[in-house]
Amino acid sequence: MLGRPGAPVLHGLDLDVPPGEVLTVVGPSGCGKSTLLRTLAGLLPVLGGRVTQDDEPLVRPHADRALIFQDDALLPWRTVHANVELPLVIRGVPRAARRARAAEWLERVGLTGHARRLPHQLSGGQRQRVQLARALAGAPRAVLMDEPFGALDAQTRAGMQRLLVEVLDGTHATVVFVTHDVDEAVFLGDRIALLDGAGTARVLGVPHPRERAAHDAAATVALRRQVLESLGSLGT
Amino acid sequence: MTTSAEEDTASAGESTAATTAPVRPVAAAAPRRRRPWPRYALRAASLLAALGLWQLLTTLKVTLWLRFAQFPTVTQVAHTFAGRLGTGAYWQDLTDSLTRILTGFALAAVLGVVVGTAIARSPLASDLLSPVLEVLRPIPAIALVPVAILLFPSNEQGIVFITFTAAFFPVMVSTRHAVRALTPVWEEAVLTMGGGRWRVLGSVVLPGALPGILGGLSVGIGVSWICVISAEMISGAYGVGYRTWQDYTIVDYPGVFVGMTTIGLLGWLTSTAVELAGRRLTRWLPRTENTAPSAYLIRKGTP
Ligand SMILES: Nc1ncnc2c1ncn2[C@@H]1O[C@H](COP(=O)(O)OP(=O)(O)OP(=O)(O)O)[C@@H](O)[C@H]1O
Ligand SMILES: [Mg+2]
Numbered sequence: 001m002l003g004r005p006g007a008p009v010l011h012g013l014d015l016d017v018p019p020g021e022v023l024t025v026v027g028p029s030g031c032g033k034s035t036l037l038r039t040l041a042g043l044l045p046v047l048g049g050r051v052t053q054d055d056e057p058l059v060r061p062h063a064d065r066a067l068i069f070q071d072d073a074l075l076p077w078r079t080v081h082a083n084v085e086l087p088l089v090i091r092g093v094p095r096a097a098r099r100a101r102a103a104e105w106l107e108r109v110g111l112t113g114h115a116r117r118l119p120h121q122l123s124g125g126q127r128q129r130v131q132l133a134r135a136l137a138g139a140p141r142a143v144l145m146d147e148p149f150g151a152l153d154a155q156t157r158a159g160m161q162r163l164l165v166e167v168l169d170g171t172h173a174t175v176v177f178v179t180h181d182v183d184e185a186v187f188l189g190d191r192i193a194l195l196d197g198a199g200t201a202r203v204l205g206v207p208h209p210r211e212r213a214a215h216d217a218a219a220t221v222a223l224r225r226q227v228l229e230s231l232g233s234l235g236t
Numbered sequence: 237m238t239t240s241a242e243e244d245t246a247s248a249g250e251s252t253a254a255t256t257a258p259v260r261p262v263a264a265a266a267p268r269r270r271r272p273w274p275r276y277a278l279r280a281a282s283l284l285a286a287l288g289l290w291q292l293l294t295t296l297k298v299t300l301w302l303r304f305a306q307f308p309t310v311t312q313v314a315h316t317f318a319g320r321l322g323t324g325a326y327w328q329d330l331t332d333s334l335t336r337i338l339t340g341f342a343l344a345a346v347l348g349v350v351v352g353t354a355i356a357r358s359p360l361a362s363d364l365l366s367p368v369l370e371v372l373r374p375i376p377a378i379a380l381v382p383v384a385i386l387l388f389p390s391n392e393q394g395i396v397f398i399t400f401t402a403a404f405f406p407v408m409v410s411t412r413h414a415v416r417a418l419t420p421v422w423e424e425a426v427l428t429m430g431g432g433r434w435r436v437l438g439s440v441v442l443p444g445a446l447p448g449i450l451g452g453l454s455v456g457i458g459v460s461w462i463c464v465i466s467a468e469m470i471s472g473a474y475g476v477g478y479r480t481w482q483d484y485t486i487v488d489y490p491g492v493f494v495g496m497t498t499i500g501l502l503g504w505l506t507s508t509a510v511e512l513a514g515r516r517l518t519r520w521l522p523r524t525e526n527t528a529p530s531a532y533l534i535r536k537g538t539p
Contacts (some may be wrong), residue, residue, distance in 0.1 A: 063430025
């Protein structure tokens with residue numbers, strides 16, 4: 001049972017994410033997707049049942065599980081570079097090494113020229129790229145993403161999805177990716193978890209994960225229809 | 237929901253090949269806004285006009301209900317001022333007052349921030365400290381003179397104590413509010429990076445609350461001046477306040493005005509210093525175009 005103290009949201013959820021998998025989570029608004037991610041991050045206490053990582057109960061936030069927030073969570077007084085460097089500072093990485101690592105991550109998300117700017121001097125999409133760089137700079141084992149591209153237009157979003165696939169490649173990070181965009185869920189996920197209002201999850205396998213070319217493949221189209229139908233029957 | 241999702245599907249599908257938003261060239265750092273010279277001229281003119289009016293009213297010995305007959309003229313005050321500047325006693329008084337106010341204010345700034353943060357973040361600290369502080373808060377610092385005399389071995393410490401009390405409450409209260417108003421997501425971000433309590437305090441709470449704290453510091457330094465001068469007048473242990481009162485008792489009005497001008501100038505100097513330091517520390521605040529000064533800072537007028 002997951003939720004906030006006094007306000008349980010998810011009852012009877014049973015979900016298992018194997019290492020290295022990208023699990024996308026879709027569900028109607030308010031069904032508890034953010035609650036699920038925050039619990040996985042260790043920010044919310046478990047109200048009942050067990051949440052474990054490697055069979056260890058998960059009780060508090062840890063640098064192993066980075067969270068990319070639905071709303072902008074960059075520290076506004078730190079420059080873009082200093083934001084990306086922060087997880088490395090916390091890990092105690094020596095100055096020279098963390099400078100280089102932060103610069104490298106900024107380059108990977110294409111923001112080298114903006115390193116010295118403040119977050120409010122960037123566009124929304126650029127800020128989300130900084131959040132992505134910041135989350136991955138700490139080399140977490142799991143990345144939890146809460147509708148990271150939700151506020152972006154379709155073009156930018158497609159670019160960000162490509163970028164995400166690119167940067168995840170080679171990190172072997174486990175990803176839980178919450179989205180309300182079915183197309184995004186079908187493209188990015190190895191599996192899709194459909195949350196319903198009661199908090200039970202239906203998990204569907206994705207036939208061609210992260211292959212743009214498979215957008216119109218029969219299996220993909222069928223999956224997309226299936227997801228949309230279940231959402232439709234759950235929706236308000 | 238279904239239809240909108242399908243529209244999304246179509247448009248996203250078409251833009252598969254789209255690249256990420258093009259990286260804009262780095263814009264030059266925002267041009268530092270300097271106050272243009274006409275505004276300086278206007279400020280100087282306002283000060284000069286006030287002095288001119290004073291001179292006029294006093295040399296003409298105007299008596300229109302308000303009586304300027306006994307009032308020293310600007311030139312008399314300036315003359316006495318020039319004379320005082322050459323004496324060691326003037327500078328000794330000035331150093332005494334500045335030392336007291338800076339000590340009291342520095343203590344108040346540090347303790348105000350620490351206590352305000354503790355109360356805002358810990359229910360235990362709040363339960364332990366709030367009742368006592370809320371009872372003490374309404375007592376004007378200057379009314380603590382008897383307490384100071386009872387408590388402290390010397391006048392000096394008593395005056396610093398009163399100055400401290402005056403500045404402590406504005407700083408503590410503004411810190412408490414600023415810390416409570418922090419966006420939780422900043423703290424959560426640092427927690428999920430593996431940061432602990434001290435990291436959160438140092439990297440999120442203090443920098444995030446700083447714009448609000450600065451408001452309290454700005455008010456605090458002003459109240460400190462009021463109290464340091466009054467305390468000096470009452471307890472008579474030298475300082476600008478003591479000297480001003482002394483001049484009054486021997487009916488040296490130009491001397492009184494020299495004292496008041498000194499207090500005004502010092503007060504202006506210290507609050508400007510606080511404000512400039514604050515602006516340096518909060519350069520990161522997004523500013524609306526045109527209005528450079530931060531809305532968080534309480535702007536103090538010229539004396
Ligand atoms: N701070 C809170 N205190 C109490 N209840 C909350 C709080 N935040 C959210 N809730 C409730 O918890 C439930 C789940 O919220 P949650 O944010 O997890 O939804 P979500 O699936 O992420 O929705 P969305 O897609 O709109 O982001 C909602 O019913 C919401 O009203
Ligand atoms: Mg949400």
